[in-house]
Amino acid sequence: MAGNYQFRGFGGTVFTPVIKTLIIINISVFLIQTLFGMFRIGDYSLGDLFFYYFALYPIGDHSNFYIWQLLSYQFMHGNIWHIFFNLLALWMFGIELEQMWGARKFLTFYLICGVGAGLVQLFISPMFASPAPTIGASGSIYGVLLAFGLTFPNRPIFMFPFFIPIPAKFFVLIYAGISLLMGFSSSGDSVAHFAHLGGAATGFLLLKIGDSSGLYRIFSKKPKQEIYGNYQQEEPKVHKSNWFKREPEIKQEPQSKMVINGEEITQQKIDEILDKISASGYQNLTDREKHILFELSQKIK
Numbered sequence: 532m533a534g535n536y537q538f539r540g541f542g543g544t545v546f547t548p549v550i551k552t553l554i555i556i557n558i559s560v561f562l563i564q565t566l567f568g569m570f571r572i573g574d575y576s577l578g579d580l581f582f583y584y585f586a587l588y589p590i591g592d593h594s595n596f597y598i599w600q601l602l603s604y605q606f607m608h609g610n611i612w613h614i615f616f617n618l619l620a621l622w623m624f625g626i627e628l629e630q631m632w633g634a635r636k637f638l639t640f641y642l643i644c645g646v647g648a649g650l651v652q653l654f655i656s657p658m659f660a661s662p663a664p665t666i667g668a669s670g671s672i673y674g675v676l677l678a679f680g681l682t683f684p685n686r687p688i689f690m691f692p693f694f695i696p697i698p699a700k701f702f703v704l705i706y707a708g709i710s711l712l713m714g715f716s717s718s719g720d721s722v723a724h725f726a727h728l729g730g731a732a733t734g735f736l737l738l739k740i741g742d743s744s745g746l747y748r749i750f751s752k753k754p755k756q757e758i759y760g761n762y763q764q765e766e767p768k769v770h771k772s773n774w775f776k777r778e779p780e781i782k783q784e785p786q787s788k789m790v791i792n793g794e795e796i797t798q799q800k801i802d803e804i805l806d807k808i809s810a811s812g813y814q815n816l817t818d819r820e821k822h823i824l825f826e827l828s829q830k831i832k
Contacts, residue, residue, distance in 0.1 A: 547629040547818065549638045554618050557668060560606045561614050576622070582607070587649050589662030596653075605645040607666035619667045624679040631682070631804075631805075640737055644674025646731045651729025659725070671728040673710070675735030678701050680740060683809070707731055789825045801827070 568578030587604035588595040608614035630636040648670020656662070679686075680703030687696035697705075710727040788797045804820050816824070 547634070548624055549629050549634045549636075549641070550622060550625050553621060553641070557606050557608070557614060557618055561608050561611075564607060566756050582666075585654065586664040586666045588664050589657065590653055591662070595664075601646045601649045602642065604649060604666050605642070605668050605671055608668070609666060613667060617672050620672045621675065623666070627808065627813065628675065628678055628682065630808065640678065640734070640741070641671045642673060643737060644733045645671035647733025647736075648723075648726040648730035650674070651732070652723050652726040655729070656725040658724065665723045665726055667723065667726075670730030670733075673706075673727045673730035674737070676706065677731045677734045678738060679703075681735075685806065703731075789827075791823060796823060796827075 545706065564578055565582060567581050568576050570577045572580070583595055583604040585599065585600060586607060587600045590596050608617065620811075621635070625641070628640075632640070645668065649665065652665050652670070654724075680699040684698060684700035686699040686700040688699050691695055707728065710724045710731075802822070804816065804824060807816060
């Protein structure tokens with residue numbers, strides 16, 4: 532378990548640092564968009580100028596494209612429902628991934644999925660629809676959704692609007708299929724379907740080669756060689772689909788034992804708790820197991 536975690540219960544859920552920060556940033560940017568739209572300079576509103584510089588514009592001879600738009604467009608939204616459903620999906624599917632990967636790896640994954648979605652929208656979408664500016668976190672969200680489906684393939688998901696539980700792996704396939712179909716058949720519905728597919732495809736590539744490619748080191752500090760007691764800063768054991776090959780474990784010399792409230796906590800016990808989170812979610816841990824994770828998070832800080 533890497534990174535720092537905040538185990539704060541609210542209706543049985545957990546709010547992690549990156550998820551909370553992304554939600555705050557997205558809401559803040561949306562409020563700025565709305566506020567700027569109320570003021571005008573000549574024939575243009577400040578909202579138009581904000582959109583001009585930070586939405587993702589198509590590339591062309593007379594384009595308004597700027598390289599930073601590949602990041603900035605991810606935090607802009609068209610209306611209240613656009614931002615609501617994106618942030619709801621981020622909250623629902625991103626929390627367990629951040630708990631599992633750590634804050635830096637999750638943030639890197641999220642942002643790169645958004646960049647990949649933007650690149651697909653720039654270069655693939657114009658083949659099937661008229662180029663138009665793109666905004667929204669949907670590409671990043673589709674990357675997170677795909678990662679959740681492959682990491683927890685049999686986790687039941689209630690699919691809107693039918694509210695029938697289906698395994699996460701089928702949930703991902705259905706939504707990807709809808710985006711693919713709509714991308715080829717809908718040329719003027721103002722939805723960036725190819726950005727959705729680009730985010731999912733980028734997420735898949737990151738899950739396959741991200742660790743070996745060094746991409747996750749973009750926002751990472753040099754890993755510590757030793758942390759308190761027998762607890763190592765390493766990736767937790769996760770039940771992944773057969774598409775992923777697990778890297779061989781590196782055997783390390785045993786270190787001093789970790790003691791919490793007089794009880795000796797072994798690496799095996801920590802692994803069992805992490806496996807339980809992977810299989811059934813944090814909410815199904817016992818109070819004792821939650822307390823152990825909380826104490827571990829405090830020692831890592």
